[in-house]
Amino acid sequence: MDKIVLEQVSYVYGAGTPFEKKALDNVSLAIQANCITGVIGHTGSGKSTMMMLLNGLSAPTSGKVYLDGLDINASFKELLPEWLKLPEYANMRKSTAKKAIKTELAKRKKSLCFRVGLVMQYPEYQLFEETVYKDIAYGPKNMGLSAEEIKERVYEAIRFSGLDEAILQKSPFDLSGGQKRRVAIAGVIAMRPEVLVLDEPAAGLDPRGREQIFEEVCRYQKATGSTVIMVSHSMEDMAEYCRNMIVLANGKVVANGSCQEVFSNVSMLEETGLDIPQITQLTRLLQARGLALPGDIYTVDRAVAVLKDLYRTEKGND
């Protein structure tokens, strides 16, 4: 099932000024529910812009964004005639119905941020509270939840992050870079979004830190069955954690499909200036030297398994 659909979406920065720039150019795509989708592309390819469109923070210059089949930027005027026909409004007086629709629409717009949780680039810069607990609680508090519910969500989020609960009473400014990042992501996870959007969640972290971030995201995705969209420019991370992949170049979608499909199209990736994962490059070199390896090796784990198998069979043959 498709959770999010983009239909002929374009986004232009600074229209009408000398600094005008088209960030997204007629993008149409669908994002599958209940799995992790990776968005990959060079700087300036429109990745971050696309992420901002998904939770309604900015509206596309043209085109539509659908969440569960509903246009998230639909205006009151556009919706009114349709909604007036709905059973819950049909029996009301027209003016009352109009007012009710307006409040309902405002409520929906506001809840959109909670349904589609966005973790921006370098999210550790958004931390502001005295304690980690309060900071994670900021989102749930804005949702208007009860204190008990908030507490439950904060503890749940910190469990997903893999951090020790003792950290909750510390100041977020005393943490290490990687910890801050995990707390910031927990702050969004605490809202239990149906869709979690992460813009370069692992940028600037060491390998161990990267792994911890991705583990946090994967734990959340597995436990809740939510849809995750993740921007990265590391092919290795994509291959390891994502089921589907979208490749952007110059504001256009150049490839969209499962990781296998995208990685097998080497010429397209080279054209857009992106690499295939290093381990895939290595298998290709080994293949060229006459080693009988399958062509669909994209992660180190799989490579290890395949090579071990190969080693065992060779040994058995000897």
Add this chain to the structure above:
Amino acid sequence: MKSIAFGQYYPADSPIHRMDPRAKVILTILYIVCTFLCKNVLAFAALLLSAILLDLLSKIPLRMILRSLRPLIVILTFTSLINVFMTKGEHLLTPNWQIPFWGGHIWHIQIYEEGLWNALFMILRIVVLLIGTSILLSYTTTPIALTDALERLMKPLKLIRVPVHDIAMMTTIALRFIPTLMEETQRIMNAQKARGADFTSGGLIRRAKSLLPVLIPLLVSAFNRAYELAAAMECRCYHGGKGKTKMKILHLRFGDVLAVLLVIAFGAGIVFLNRYGFYYTMK
């Protein structure tokens, strides 16, 4: 947010863009003096003409300049209303305009012809002042070139121990970081909005409180950035202005001198035009 970059430098290749920034600073001061010299219809007509000429020379679309005047509308209306109602003169236009109040009070509205002229002149003066300074400075000069020019022009003050170089460096850094901070503000606001922050509803106190989640991270990152910048400057052996050479050395050309002379002549012309007052001359 990028579209309203501070300083609004408009990249183009025009004689004004190429001018020495020092000349432009002097020109701006002279031009401001000119706007205040104007006293009658002829002089203001010449002033308006000069502003249009400046715009044509600078190759900046007039549309853009007019758009930048939009926020002035409030001030313009306010000053012109004050001028219209408060100026006393000889030609009363509204002899019998009266508004009765409770208790038999009557308010006489007195609008004099002089008031209308004053209002018109005032509007022209403010508009031309803004067009002139923005074309001569903000639209055509990069902030860096501007502070460079100011440092050079203030050099004589060094004799009385004014730290000219430090002031210029601080101004440069401050100007340089305005767009960065604005971008950062927007980013943090977006991040908090994504967590359900609401900056637009509620009373004054609630709204001020809702800005805390933006201001605290902004301050933290501004301080961090300042420390990093200081460290980076020290790593490159920056130790103040003493013995520092310039990468871009400013050269005053013949055209720059000519432009300054032209504007001085323009000022003299305005003083001359001020003598031919028909209709109305400002006091």
